[in-house]
Structure formats: structure tokens, C-alpha cells
Amino acid sequence: MKLRRITTTAIAGLFAATALVACGSDSDGSSTSVAEGTDGVKIRIGTTDAAKEAWTVFEDKAAAEGIELEVVPFSDYSTPNEALAQDQIDVNLFQHLKFLAEYNVGSGEDLTPVGATEIVPLALFWKDHDSLDGIDGQSVAIPNDPSNQGRAINVLVQAGLVTLKTPGLITPAPLDIDESKSKVSVTPVDAAQSPTAYQEGTPAIINNSFLDRAGIDPKLAVFQDDPNSQEAEPYINAFVTKAEDKDDANIARLVELWHDPEVLAAVDRDSKGTSVPVERTAAELQTILDRLEEAQAAS
Incomplete structure (x- = not known):
């Protein structure tokens, strides 16, 4: 079965009036949802990672099950949830649970996770070191954007390098660190600058996208957060759909196929x-x- 993709250029044009992707509408203007087609089920799925190999393999697996995936690529992180909320797609896969929580609270929507995929651990790097030995007293460069900054601080908490004034914070800020009880201090920097700090010899927490761009081997990490810990739970990536579609059997099958x-x-x-x-x-x-x-909501 030939799977149809919608190009980013086409999506951008359709965004002009509403700032939302508009695709897959019926001839009368109403939006379609997970639907039975002539050859089986058709599902519109949004992602920011459509060019990755995993998506090609995933599409092939779905096609073998009689599920036609209409993969809708997005170039930013704000529009896939808006498109889902407006019934322009049926499901999306691009975000972790913390990002979803921020969207739901901010928008008043009730988008719902229906299946987990993976966690990409966040790691601490220290040039020419293979352990945390000798790191006491250092200042660690951490990303300064709110989501990654909080997670980076919790990485240092898990490493035993930082103590929080109030334990268990999901998104701690530098002001939440008890400096008198911590072994290192932190220096927030733009995430794109964290590889530069590392190359200059400063311990740095670097997320995967910038590791790849800087050509830094992920295996050089001296510490990373435990994907099985409670602190890592907010960063589980998930298939997300509208609440009324959370029990859709075809979407549930997609979740299973992702774990093939x-x-x-x-x-x-x-x-x-x-x-x-x-x-x-x-x-x-x-x-x-x-x-x-x-x-x-309480923050």
C-alpha cells in the first residue's frame, strides 16, 4: 500500500487562516477521524520526526496490518497538539508527558496519552573524564530553558551532586538548590551553548539534539538520569489523542507496533x-x- 505524506510546505499554507494544520477533511468541510477506507483503516498521525528511519519502518509495519498512516510532519513543537485538538489529525507522537501537561493546563484541553514509546535519558558530560571523581566544587553548565533546566537539576540530584531545599520538585530552578548542602553549583546557559562549555572543560548537561550536532559521543556521559526512576517519569514519550478516542483499537494497535x-x-x-x-x-x-x-496548575 502506498502511504501518502503531506509536505510541510502544504501544511504551512493551510495554517494561514487558523494557525492550525488543516488536512484530511471531507468534501463537505467536516474533519475525518480514524476512518475505514477502501483498503482498511486510515489514521492521520502528526510528528516532528517524520524523516527518521523508525518512521519508515513503523509505516511499513502498519501497512502490513491494513492501517494506512497519513504522516503529517511538523517543524515545531507547538502545532501538533493544536492540530489534534482541532481534529485535524487523529493522534500525535512527538512529546513527553511533561510537555503534554504544560499544554493541557495552558490551553484547557484534555489530550490523553494512550501508549508509551521511550525515554531519552539526559546526561552529564565532562571532557577527558569518565566518572564523577573530582567534580566537587565545579560549576556545571545546564540548559536555561524551563523544561530542560528543571530536568537537568534533577539529574544532578540523582547523581548526588545537588540537594534541593524542597525535595521532590518536578521542575526545580537554580533558586531551589541548597548550595550549602550541594557538591556543585550550576550555571544556566542557552542549550545550544552547552556543547561549547563542555569543549572548554566545563562539566555540562547536554540534550541529545545538541550532542548530535556537536559530534559528541553519547557514550562519553559520566552520568545520566535513571529512565526507571520517578524523576524520569515526566519525560516518557507517548502517543497522544483526544480523550474520546483513547480506547480506539486501531490507535492501540499502533502503540503495539511501535514496540515491534x-x-x-x-x-x-x-x-x-x-x-x-x-x-x-x-x-x-x-x-x-x-x-x-x-x-x-499550582506553579
């Missing part, structure tokens, strides 16, 4: 061996999301 060994192998290659597959039920993901949304 061939798809997982492609994900591993795409991430250069850093991604960690996660299997959590939809109910477990919703429990985590509820906790994150409560914290987000």
Missing part, C-alpha cells in the same frame, strides 16, 4: 543507542499526567 523489534531497532539507531524503550499502560500514563498537571 524492528521498529525499536530503528529507534535505537536514530538515537545512537541512547533511547530506552518504555512500556506503561495508558492508565499509568494518565496517573503520571494527572500529577504533572496538578503541579503545573
Whole structure:
């Protein structure tokens, strides 16, 4: 089965009036959802990673099951949830639970996680070092954007290098660090500058996208967060749909197909061996999301 893609250029044109992707509408102007086509089921799925190998393998697996994926590529992180909320796509796969919680609280929507995919651990790098030995007293460069900054500080908490004034914060800020009880201090920098800090000899927490651009081997990390820890739960990536579609059997089958060994192998290659597959039920993901949304609403 030939799978149809919609180009980013076409999407941009359709965004002009509403700032939302408009695709897959019926001739009468109404939006279609997961639908039965002449050859089987058709599902419109949005992602920011359409060019990666894993998506090609995933599409092939879905086609073999009679599911035609209409992959809608996005070039930013703000529009896939808006498109889903407006019924322009049926499901998306691009975000972790913390990002979803921030969107739901900010927008008043009730988008729902229906299946876990993976976690990409966030790691600490220190040039010419292979352990944390001798790091006491150093200042660690951390990304300064709110989401990555909080996670980076929690990486240092897990490493035993930083103590928080109030334990258990989901998104701590530098002001939440108890400096008198911590072994290192932190220096927030633009995430794009973290590889530069590393190259200059400063310990730095660097996310995967900038590791790849800077040509830094992920295996050089001296510490990374534990993907099985509670601190890592907000960063589980997930399939997300509207609440009324959370029990759709075809979308549930997509979740299963993402965990096919061939798809997982492609994900591993795409991430250069850093991604960690996660299997959590939809109910477990919703429990985590509820906790994150409560914290987000209170912040």
C-alpha cells in the first residue's frame, strides 16, 4: 500500500487562516477521524520526526496490518497538539508527558496519552573524564530553558551532586538548590551553548539534539538520569489523542507496533543507542499526567 505524506510546505499554507494544520477533511468541510477506507483503516498521525528511519519502518509495519498512516510532519513543537485538538489529525507522537501537561493546563484541553514509546535519558558530560571523581566544587553548565533546566537539576540530584531545599520538585530552578548542602553549583546557559562549555572543560548537561550536532559521543556521559526512576517519569514519550478516542483499537494497535523489534531497532539507531524503550499502560500514563498537571496548575 502506498502511504501518502503531506509536505510541510502544504501544511504551512493551510495554517494561514487558523494557525492550525488543516488536512484530511471531507468534501463537505467536516474533519475525518480514524476512518475505514477502501483498503482498511486510515489514521492521520502528526510528528516532528517524520524523516527518521523508525518512521519508515513503523509505516511499513502498519501497512502490513491494513492501517494506512497519513504522516503529517511538523517543524515545531507547538502545532501538533493544536492540530489534534482541532481534529485535524487523529493522534500525535512527538512529546513527553511533561510537555503534554504544560499544554493541557495552558490551553484547557484534555489530550490523553494512550501508549508509551521511550525515554531519552539526559546526561552529564565532562571532557577527558569518565566518572564523577573530582567534580566537587565545579560549576556545571545546564540548559536555561524551563523544561530542560528543571530536568537537568534533577539529574544532578540523582547523581548526588545537588540537594534541593524542597525535595521532590518536578521542575526545580537554580533558586531551589541548597548550595550549602550541594557538591556543585550550576550555571544556566542557552542549550545550544552547552556543547561549547563542555569543549572548554566545563562539566555540562547536554540534550541529545545538541550532542548530535556537536559530534559528541553519547557514550562519553559520566552520568545520566535513571529512565526507571520517578524523576524520569515526566519525560516518557507517548502517543497522544483526544480523550474520546483513547480506547480506539486501531490507535492501540499502533502503540503495539511501535514496540515491534524492528521498529525499536530503528529507534535505537536514530538515537545512537541512547533511547530506552518504555512500556506503561495508558492508565499509568494518565496517573503520571494527572500529577504533572496538578503541579503545573499550582506553579
